[in-house]
Amino acid sequence: MKGRLVYRKTLLNDSIRHSSTLTVCAECLVKSYLPAYFPSRRRVFSTGRERWSTWGAAVAAVQNTISEVLPNRQAPGNVTIDPLRIVGKELKFLNKNIRQLLGSGHPILDTVAKYYTQSEGKHVRPLLVLLMSRAIATAPKRARRDNLIPDPHTIDTPMSPPKVLYDTNPDQPGDTPLTSPSHEIDYAFPDDGSILPSQRRLAEITELIHTASLLHDDVIDHSTIRRSEPSANILFGNKMAVLAGDFLLGRASVALARLRDPEVTELLATVIANLIEGEFMQLKNTALDEKEPRWSEENVSYYLQKTYLKSASLISKSCRAAALLAHSAPEIVDAAYAYGRNLGLAFQLVDDMLDYTSSGSELGKPAGADLELGLATAPLLFAWKERPELGRLIGRKFIEQGDIEKVLYPKRTS
Ligand code: FPP
Ligand code: MG
Numbered sequence: 001m002k003g004r005l006v007y008r009k010t011l012l013n014d015s016i017r018h019s020s021t022l023t024v025c026a027e028c029l030v031k032s033y034l035p036a037y038f039p040s041r042r043r044v045f046s047t048g049r050e051r052w053s054t055w056g057a058a059v060a061a062v063q064n065t066i067s068e069v070l071p072n073r074q075a076p077g078n079v080t081i082d083p084l085r086i087v088g089k090e091l092k093f094l095n096k097n098i099r100q101l102l103g104s105g106h107p108i109l110d111t112v113a114k115y116y117t118q119s120e121g122k123h124v125r126p127l128l129v130l131l132m133s134r135a136i137a138t139a140p141k142r143a144r145r146d147n148l149i150p151d152p153h154t155i156d157t158p159m160s161p162p163k164v165l166y167d168t169n170p171d172q173p174g175d176t177p178l179t180s181p182s183h184e185i186d187y188a189f190p191d192d193g194s195i196l197p198s199q200r201r202l203a204e205i206t207e208l209i210h211t212a213s214l215l216h217d218d219v220i221d222h223s224t225i226r227r228s229e230p231s232a233n234i235l236f237g238n239k240m241a242v243l244a245g246d247f248l249l250g251r252a253s254v255a256l257a258r259l260r261d262p263e264v265t266e267l268l269a270t271v272i273a274n275l276i277e278g279e280f281m282q283l284k285n286t287a288l289d290e291k292e293p294r295w296s297e298e299n300v301s302y303y304l305q306k307t308y309l310k311s312a313s314l315i316s317k318s319c320r321a322a323a324l325l326a327h328s329a330p331e332i333v334d335a336a337y338a339y340g341r342n343l344g345l346a347f348q349l350v351d352d353m354l355d356y357t358s359s360g361s362e363l364g365k366p367a368g369a370d371l372e373l374g375l376a377t378a379p380l381l382f383a384w385k386e387r388p389e390l391g392r393l394i395g396r397k398f399i400e401q402g403d404i405e406k407v408l409y410p411k412r413t414s
Contacts, residue, residue: 065413087130090200090362094126098204101251110242112236113251116211117328119227125210126203128315130195131200133203134320137194143330150260152325154200157258157354159276177382198259198325205268208252208316213275215245219375227363265319278310288376290391295384302346312344352377356408371404 084091099117101407104110157166217223219229219238225231233241248271256265287293287302308316319340322331352370360366370377374397376384384390387410393403 010057020069050204051376058225069396081201082126083131085132087127087195088150090130090195090203091123091127092202094123094207095120097200098207101204101208102248104156104247108240109244109247112232113247114234114239115232115244116226119229121207121211121227123207124347125206125315127324128202128340129199129318132319132339133195133199136323136326136328136332136336139326140329141327141334144263144324145261148261148263148326150325152196154260155197155201155255155258159257159260194376196325198261200321201255201259201266202318202325205252206254206314208255209268209272209275210314212245212248212252215241215248217279219370220283223366223369225360225364225366241244245276245382259325261321261325267321267324269315269318274309274313274317278306278308278313281306281309282375288394289396291394294391295381295388299374299376300381303376303378305320307345307348308341311348312341315344315347353379368408369405371398371407383407 095117099114102110102113102117104113132404214226215232218226219233219241222233223231223236231241232244236244252268256268259265285302285306288298293299316337317340320333322338328336354363355368355370355377366374367374371380376394380390380394384394390407393400393406396403398404398407
């Protein structure tokens with residue numbers, strides 16, 4: 001517990017420099033800038049468990065990129081901005097609100113569904129939604145194309161009659177809703193007037209979708225540890241972990257419907273489909289399934305497309321949804337999307353690199369997991385371009401004795 005508190009505190013102390021709009025090419029980021037941050041296993045956040053943070057590494061890399069590319073365009077007076085302090089009040093209640101959205105009359109389902117909310121995750125996705133909401137609060141507004149004027153305060157009001165919604169729940173007779181009604185959701189902190197309740201709920205929905213995907217991902221990857229604790233599949237078994245993930249998606253869908261914004265619903269429902277498409281692209285990469293695949297640019301394009309679907313889609317589309325909920329002008333909506341897209345790609349590229357450069361105790365999950373799963377991510381794809389002989393190992397998914405060592409320590413094993 002102490003380690004977790006230290007972790008949050010150090011996160012709060014981290015800072016990001018303001019920059020003007022900048023699009024960072026994902027490949028350039030990997031090739032030119034990120035390696036400079038990791039020659040000596042530079043620690044980004046110091047935590048009780050000496051754990052690395054993908055988020056911190058992504059922020060640091062973007063800061064470096066900005067100062068390299070735009071040396072004269074830093075914020076005046078070198079002002080640093082603390083992203084966590086800006087939305088600290090909202091983040092404080094995030095976990096509690098998510099747990100209320102996940103309440104179930106079935107005690108075991110209740111426990112499994114809430115399991116990953118017990119450990120303090122980084123909450124990167126909700127953080128970004130909240131920061132985006134703050135950033136665009138005073139930006140130009142324009143009437144929506146669909147003339148939609150949803151009430152941002154009806155996020156807990158059901159649309160169907162309670163008798164229909166809660167009909168078959170055995171533990172909750174009568175009209176008692178399964179989830180807590182709106183007045184129990186804790187939004188008791190003073191409202192600063194800029195982040196709408198609907199945007200806060202959107203932040204919670206993004207975390208629910210992300211957590212659902214982790215529950216499923218840990219089953220697919222045969223994971224044993226997440227956030228330094230046993231993963232849900234290990235503790236409760238595959239069946240319950242998968243069902244709990246489905247339950248999270250169900251509750252996220254109800255919350256999404258209650259935003260009463262069809263365009264936002266369309267975006268977030270697409271994210272769910274994208275996550276599964278990305279996971280499929282990763283599981284079945286037919287080009288790399290050949291016996292001895294050859295390097296081509298298409299492998300990198302495939303990897304980036306997969307990365308968009310698996311990681312950047314949720315971040316980009318939820319940033320866009322935050323702008324839609326604020327009735328932002330179309331150029332703001334598009335900029336929010338582009339920002340989320342680039343950051344999401346950078347985030348996953350860093351995550352894939354940490355799999356090579358960090359230890360398990362630093363990550364809070366086993367390092368080298370991608371190679372163990374037979375996956376060729378960005379670091380290996382770029383190495384393969386220079387060392388064609390790696391194709392054979394990629395084709396056989398590193399299953400032969402010593403394959404993983406050959407990738408990790410080529411000089412020692414050649
Ligand atoms: C973590 O990847 C996993 C994801 C980013 C998404 C996984 C998506 C699915 C399993 C599809 C199902 C989706 C839903 C919404 C139910 P990783 O294995 O690279 O990261 P890790 O090291 O944290 O496990
Ligand atoms: Mg995984």
